Amino acid sequence: GAGVSQSPSNKVTEKGKDVELRCDPISGHTALYWYRQSLGQGLEFLIYFQGNSAPDKSGLPSDRFSAERTGGSVSTLTIQRTQQEDSAVYLCASSFAGGGVETQYFGPGTRLLVL
Amino acid sequence: AQSVTQLGSHVSVSEGALVLLRCNYSSSVPPYLFWYVQYPNQGLQLLLKYTSAATLVKGINGFEAEFKKSETSFHLTKPSAHMSDAAEYFCAVTGSSNTGKLIFGQGTTLQVKP
Numbered sequence: 001g002a003g004v005s006q007s008p009s010n011k012v013t014e015k016g017k018d019v020e021l022r023c024d025p026i027s028g029h030t031a032l033y034w035y036r037q038s039l040g041q042g043l044e045f046l047i048y049f050q051g052n053s054a055p056d057k058s059g060l061p062s063d064r065f066s067a068e069r070t071g072g073s074v075s076t077l078t079i080q081r082t083q084q085e086d087s088a089v090y091l092c093a094s095s096f097a098g099g100g101v102e103t104q105y106f107g108p109g110t111r112l113l114v115l
Numbered sequence: 116a117q118s119v120t121q122l123g124s125h126v127s128v129s130e131g132a133l134v135l136l137r138c139n140y141s142s143s144v145p146p147y148l149f150w151y152v153q154y155p156n157q158g159l160q161l162l163l164k165y166t167s168a169a170t171l172v173k174g175i176n177g178f179e180a181e182f183k184k185s186e187t188s189f190h191l192t193k194p195s196a197h198m199s200d201a202a203e204y205f206c207a208v209t210g211s212s213n214t215g216k217l218i219f220g221q222g223t224t225l226q227v228k229p
Contacts, residue, residue, distance in 0.1 A: 004158070031214075031215065033215075033216060033217075035217075042219060042220075042221045042222065043205060043207075043217075043219035043222070044219075045210065045216045045217065045218070048214045048215070048216050050214075055214065056211070056214045056216060059216075091158060091159070093158075093159075095215060098213075098214060098215050099212065099213065099214070099215045100147045100209035100211065100212035100213070100214075100215050101147055101164075101166045101209075101212075101215075102215055103161050103164065104161075104215065104217065105161075106151075106158035106159040106160070107158050108156070108157055108158045109157075109158055
């Protein structure tokens with residue numbers, strides 16, 4: 001079956017604009033994760049979904065960042081009033097049921113550039 | 116809190132030589148440990164994982180890693196490097212056994228010289 005897909009693959013925006021990043025997990029995977037990969041900070045966890053609920057939002061860097069998941073499937077990460085430091089690759093991953101032992105399958109990422 | 120340290124941001128080997136990428140972890144609970152590989156402009160792909168079964172874990176593409184609790188290490192090795200192994204490698208530990216969120220090391224870029 002298809003892997004994790006993300007769109008858009010690249011996004012260029014102006015400082016202050018809002019952006020939405022989309023993730024389609026592997027069908028049947030209940031757990032979904034967002035990570036951010038940047039030169040300065042490496043790979044950082046942002047948020048974890050189990051079904052449509054987000055029991056762990058501890059990695060969201062500010063209240064400009066939010067995410068939702070609908071139908072236990074597609075997730076959208078929204079960044080409001082983008083700043084230059086938001087420039088990074090945003091990676092989405094999914095796993096069958098969540099939990100520490102499960103393998104997470106990653107999408108190709110969305111490369112965000114804030115001018 | 117869990118953390119991971121990868122020693123060496125860049126490693127260069129000759130084709131056919133041994134590959135050794137170092138990873139040390141810190142965890143207050145028995146850890147689950149992972150090695151992922153990232154090729155340019157792609158997502159991460161799992162190479163192997165340690166989940167408290169065998170301490171020597173074999174993965175894809177001829178890679179293996181050994182969990183050493185006494186040394187808090189999980190180094191990645193491959194006996195003979197191929198040009199296609201050139202990529203960035205990330206070691207990760209589970210930050211929460213409930214959620215499975217991953218804590219990553221800073222990554223090691225492997226260069227393979229002909």
